[in-house]
Amino acid sequence: MLFRMIRGVLFHQKGKMLLIALTIALGASLATGMINVVLGVEEKVNKELKNYGANIVVKPKDSSLLSDIYDVGEGAELSTAYLREDELGKIKTIFWAFNIVDFTPFLDTQVTLPDGSAVKMVGTWFNHHLDLPTGESLDAGVVGMRSWWDVAEGGRWLDEKDENAGSEIMAGSLLAARMGWKAGDTVRLIGSHGEQDVVIAGVYDAGGDEDEQIYSTLDLVQSLTDRENKVSSIEVSALTTPDNELAKRAARNPAALSSRDYETWYCTAYVSAICYQIQEVITGSVANAVRQVAESEGTILEKTKLLMILITGLSLIGSALGISNLVTASVMERSQEIGLLKAIGARDHSITGVVMTEILITALVGFAAGYFMGFGFAQLIGSSVFGSTIEMNPTVIPIVAGLIALVTIAGSLPAIRMVLRLKPAEVLHGGH
Numbered sequence: 380m381l382f383r384m385i386r387g388v389l390f391h392q393k394g395k396m397l398l399i400a401l402t403i404a405l406g407a408s409l410a411t412g413m414i415n416v417v418l419g420v421e422e423k424v425n426k427e428l429k430n431y432g433a434n435i436v437v438k439p440k441d442s443s444l445l446s447d448i449y450d451v452g453e454g455a456e457l458s459t460a461y462l463r464e465d466e467l468g469k470i471k472t473i474f475w476a477f478n479i480v481d482f483t484p485f486l487d488t489q490v491t492l493p494d495g496s497a498v499k500m501v502g503t504w505f506n507h508h509l510d511l512p513t514g515e516s517l518d519a520g521v522v523g524m525r526s527w528w529d530v531a532e533g534g535r536w537l538d539e540k541d542e543n544a545g546s547e548i549m550a551g552s553l554l555a556a557r558m559g560w561k562a563g564d565t566v567r568l569i570g571s572h573g574e575q576d577v578v579i580a581g582v583y584d585a586g587g588d589e590d591e592q593i594y595s596t597l598d599l600v601q602s603l604t605d606r607e608n609k610v611s612s613i614e615v616s617a618l619t620t621p622d623n624e625l626a627k628r629a630a631r632n633p634a635a636l637s638s639r640d641y642e643t644w645y646c647t648a649y650v651s652a653i654c655y656q657i658q659e660v661i662t663g664s665v666a667n668a669v670r671q672v673a674e675s676e677g678t679i680l681e682k683t684k685l686l687m688i689l690i691t692g693l694s695l696i697g698s699a700l701g702i703s704n705l706v707t708a709s710v711m712e713r714s715q716e717i718g719l720l721k722a723i724g725a726r727d728h729s730i731t732g733v734v735m736t737e738i739l740i741t742a743l744v745g746f747a748a749g750y751f752m753g754f755g756f757a758q759l760i761g762s763s764v765f766g767s768t769i770e771m772n773p774t775v776i777p778i779v780a781g782l783i784a785l786v787t788i789a790g791s792l793p794a795i796r797m798v799l800r801l802k803p804a805e806v807l808h809g810g811h
Contacts, residue, residue: 404752481615629652
C-alpha cells in the first residue's frame with residue numbers, strides 16, 4: 380500500500396518532483412564543488428602565491444646578529460659571514476621537503492663599470508640543476524622565484540644550461556637606460572679580485588630596486604670576489620599552513636613547548652617549523668619568515684575559504700526555500716487525498732512518513748545528479764582559477780549528503796505543518 384502511494388505520487392506529480400530533484404541537484408552541485416575546492420584550496424592558493432616571491436629568508440647567523448645589533452640596512456655589508464653553497468641541497472632533505480617549492484642563493488658585491496661608476500651585482504641561480512643527497516634532482520633559481528619580472532623584447536632569461544652562461548648578465552631596466560645598454564651588448568665588469576667582459580643576455584623590469592642592479596650567475600660573482608662556495612643569503616619558497624597559537628608560541632621559543640606540542644608543531648607545515656628545520660641542516664644559519672608574505676598567505680587563504688563557505692551556505696538556503704515552495708504546492712494539490720486518508724483513520728505520523736519518504740527519495744535522486752554536476756563544477760573552478768584539476772575528496776560525499784538531508788527536511792517543515800493542521804471535514808466539503 381505504502382509503495383503504491385509513493386509510486387503514484389512520483390508518477391502523477393512527476394513535474395513537481397522533477398523540479399524538487401532539480402532544486403536539490405543544483406544545491407548539491409554547488410555544495411560539492413565548493414567543499415571540494417575549500418578542502419583543496421590551501422595548496423592551490425599557496426602555489427599561486429608562491430609565484431610572487433619567497434616567504435623564508437636564510438642568512439648566516441653571525442651576519443643576522445650584527446644586523447639586529449647595528450640595524451644594518453638591506454644591501455649593506457657589515458659581516459664576512461657566509462653560508463656554504465654545497466649545503467643548499469640539504470634544504471630538500473628536511474621533514475617538509477615536499478613543501479619546498481623553490482629556493483635560490485644570493486651573493487652580492489659592488490662592481491665598477493668602464494665609466495668608473497659602481498653598481499650592485501647579484502650572483503644567483505637562474506635554472507640551476509641540482510643533484511640532491513636523496514638521489515633526486517631538480518632545477519631551482521630566480522626564473523621561478525621572480526616570475527613577474529618582465530624581460531624586454533629582444534632579450535631573454537639567462538640560461539645556466541648554456542655553456543656561455545658564465546660570461547652573461549642580466550641588467551635592470553633603469554641601469555640599462557642610464558648606460559644605454561641593450562641585449563647583446565658587451566660590458567667589462569671590474570670586481571674586487573678580477574675583471575671580465577660579459578654579454579647582456581636580457582634587460583629586465585622588476586619594478587623595484589633590482590632595476591638599478593646587475594644579476595649574473597653565482598659562479599661569476601664568486602670568481603670576481605674570490606668567494607668560492609660562499610653565499611650571503613638564501614630565499615626559500617615553501618607551502619605553509621596558516622599560523623595558530625601553537626605556531627606563534629613555537630616561533631618565540633620551541634624549547635618551551637611540551638614534548639607533545641613540539642611534535643605537533645614540528646610535524647605541521649607552519650612557516651616557523653620549516654624555518655627551524657632549515658636551520659638544522661644549513662650550518663651556521665638563521666631562517667626567518669618574511670612576515671608580510673606569510674601573514675598575507677594565511678589571511679588570503681582564510682578569506683577565500685570563508686567566501687566559498689558563505690556561497691555554499693547561501694545556495695543551500697536558496698535550495699531550502701525552493702523545496703519549501705514546491706513541497707507545499709504539492710501538498711496543497713493533494714489536500715483532498717490527505718483529508719480522505721485522515722477521514723478513514725490514517726494517523727498524522729503515517730501521512731507525514733509517506734510525504735517525507737517521497738521527498739527523501741526525490742532528494743536522493745537530486746543528490747546523486749548534483750554530486751556529479753559538482754565534480755564538473757569543481758574542475759571548472761580549478762582549471763579557470765588555479766590552472767589545475769581539483770581532486771575529489773571522498774569525505775565530501777557524507778558531508779554533502781548530510782547537508783542535503785538537513786536542507787530537504789528544513790524545506791519540508793512548512794508542508795508537514797500544513798499536513799498536521801489539515802482538517803478532513805473542511806477539505807472534503809470544500810472548506811478553507
